[in-house]
Amino acid sequence: MTASTELDRREFVKLIGGGIVVLVTMSPSELFAQQRQYPTDVNAYLHIAGDGRITVFSGKIEMGQGVMTSQAQMAAEELGVSLSRIEMILGDTDKCPWDMGTFGSLTTRMFGPALRAACAEARSALVQLASERLGVPKEQLVVDDGVVSVAADRSKKVTYGQLANGKAITRTLDEKAVLRSVAEFKVMGRSPKRVDGVEKVTGRAKYAADLTLPGMLSARMVRPPAHGAKLVSVDTTRAGKVEGLTVVNQDGLVAVLHADPEIAAQAVKTIVANWQVRKVAVDTDSIFDYLVSKAPEPEAREARGDVAAARKREKTLIEMTWRTGYRAHAPMEPHSALAEVKDGKATVWASTQTPFPTRDAVAKAIGFDPANVRLITPYVGGGFGGKSSAGQAVEAALLAKIVGKPVQLEWTREEEFFFDAFDPSSVVKIASAMTAEGKITMWEYDVYCAGSRSTEIFYDVPDSVVRIHGSWRGAGADTHLFAVGPWRAPGANTNVFARESHVDVMAAAARIDPLEFRLKNTKDERMRRVLEAAAKAADWKAAPGPSGQGRAIACGIDAGTYVALVAFVKVDEKTGRVRVERVVCAQDMGIVVNPDGATMQVEGCVTMGLGYAFTEELRFDGGKILDTNFDSYTIPRFSWVPKIETVLVKNDELAPQGGGEPAIVPMGAVIANAIFDACGARLERLPMTPERVLAALARTKTKDSGAAG
């Protein structure tokens, strides 16, 4: 990491060309102290040109989450310039500071402080320079939109551009730069229109598949019929007769390339490949027992008190098993890349969430030093974790190296589904107990194949243990039959579905209103605040479940943000169809950089969450993927979307926290709980299809008629 960081900075200085380099040396910077993985040299983050234009460099990428705008806001705020002066360069490994990737709601939370610190230090250096130029102590200077002037006589002034004009400057700060406070904010904390707006509504925004190079060939790959299949033989004779077609059968790649993508697409169908398919008798419904049997030894967390003793002590245990299916990322833009390998250098434009790791993967695959590989990330058409892996970039680079021409590789929608690193199917087993008054006394939690995210216990439980049996990354080659990986708040959707459904079961068993039950069991002030804020905005009417109101609450902590959702549903008990009428979200995310941007992320989370709640479950048979397009893998549509209301709970004492993922996390649980509240049916498996709702209703009725209490 250090080596590549150093290199990036050298490359940076070389690439920026004209303009002025402001070198600030103040080491080690206290502002950077928490961000050691990022460069401490401000020049890695920004460049101020002679005409006052400011270019900001970030290794984060724009995939819809709005960070092109929010990072520009942070930079503008700390530099003391208007937003329009800032141009963002994102995800270019030759220009931007090293970054591990855009995921985990980390951009604002982790990169934000480093970017703000760099810009604050640059402002201090510029003010110091202005003080020397104007012959006025810096305490008497004010900064307004990149102009430093004397407070008492605004006609005495100098611009950032002039300060930097014509010479390279090295400046040692004689005091600590400080970040702007919320009270001083002029650009942060507001909601300017997105800086990518005009490009995106005019079709001018470029995604990886939109880019071309002279002499470029379009590639199509021969793909296996199932995961785990081995290529036995391949016959490319017929393809070889197509005019202008290049056939590659090398290094495990079988591909055809042509200047015309449609000819390549036709030609790949003429290749006869024989595959040996590994038979594994596991499918969408039998996967759960399989996963539990294959999961690795657990790692224990949250161990408090003595769960074994509690098990003996408690007369009544509430034991439930919660299950979730595999989920696809299904971004609207499939993985695409354009690669050129020329004169010992490789340049790859790719839709990826991880420009730097992808650069390194490309370098390794083609046998180049990473210094000779440049990864450029244009606009990314949705990621949700699915573009953390970018195999298409490696494939395109390998092919470009083999054929000696630029290669464009656009995965088809079928390839996108097949090679997706799915959110894993998982199982959560919970055993719990409580007092007659509804105080939770015991919490024994075993999660298989979803990892630990959101398994922290914020309820006050004396005897607890959480056992993590394998991560969402997969747990050894045999656990899953195809790739799994991070899916928007990886593992947390499953863990929160299990926990918040289970807590709801307990509240109902205790005959206590589900909001009251939660408040009774947590002293966590931030959690109490978001629960109360959501309930207030939703005009919550207390009643034990099932109350017939069809409303429910669920909460969670993700990426440093606290979130509570209230949902209102209607259940058609004849068809099992559920309609979500309204979702209220209360979220405490610390200082809010862009309130409208944060609200958009909440709306996106709620809407995307409807999919995994109701329909999204990748069907498969062994290594064969049965859902390969949107005709059978159903994602949310316009008619599904409820009224969504967002309450951003003020917490300016806390630095900005994550916003891209938290609100999706309780979606499964809040809808499951609302279905229960509407009709008494308890859904124990996601997604909650009409068939499963009807089956749960039938179980409820059997229970009601079979036993008295």
Add this chain to the structure above:
Amino acid sequence: MAKNIRFRLNGRPTTLPPNPERTLLRALRTDLGLTGTHYGCGIGECGSCTVVVDGKAVRSCVTTLADIEGKDVVTIEGLAKGDKLHPLQSAFIEHGAFQCGYCTSGMLMNAYALTKEKKTLSRAEIIDGMEGNLCRCGAHTRIIAAIEEVTGAKGGRS
């Protein structure tokens, strides 16, 4: 001898070599360099590739050049008049009716066709008319609000 294929594209007469089976999506993107129309599924299920042919929204990934011969095709590149954005485009920016932007061209062209068919649309008609266009980021509520502002019964600004 096969004849060249002629049609109007964003108001201009356009001619392509005789290849009637070629999809309109590839012709636009590869032959004509208009990359604002995006591939999403290839089977007409997602709407990312929506363009407007003779006033109707079509999925260009399942439309051939034979289908558009002699017709009037409008793509996202033809929606603005020079630097002047179409009211739908302005409303999308105003309402933040996009995130990643990949489905946006298709959303706008589908909405544009809806407004061609009927000047004033109820919210229910907007939702029904947009139902076939997928957005994974979840910009739906804002897309509806943007279209409603332009075509809604409350009175648009176009």
